[in-house]
Amino acid sequence: MAVLTDFEASVFKLVAKIPQGKVTTYQALACALGKPRAIRAAGNALGKNPNLIKVPCHRVVRSDGKVGGYAGGAITKVKLLKAEGVQVVRNGIMNFEKIFYNFK
DNA sequence: GCTCTGACGATTT
DNA sequence: GAAATCGCCAGAG
Secondary structure, eight states, rough: OOOOOOOHHHHHHTTTTTTTTEEEHHHHHHHHHTTTTTHHHHHHHHHHSSSSTTTTTGGOOOTTTTTTOOOOOOHHHHHHHHTTTOOOEEEEEEOOTTSSSOOO
């Protein structure tokens, strides 16, 4: 079972809600948690990556439009996103603005 | 209880 | 426009 903290569990719970073909940013994620300043903490939680398959952590990208990082490598992350219909411009930069998922 | 690290963000140079 | 620096929060040692 998850030996994670409440904060991490909250992050994974939100990330797991991201539908296929959509992506979100670490900022929106932290904001959804009620702590827009805890961007690093949210990213740190995903960094644990306890359920890489169950949690679509690859759908979480940076606010800059870059894919950010991934436990399996940023290359794999972009690959998965492209497979879901995400338009990757270049250098791992994508048009997440058109497929942005807003937590609600 | 203090310090370092980290899948980040925004600002400044 | 790109690179570097500072600032932020939470977890682990």
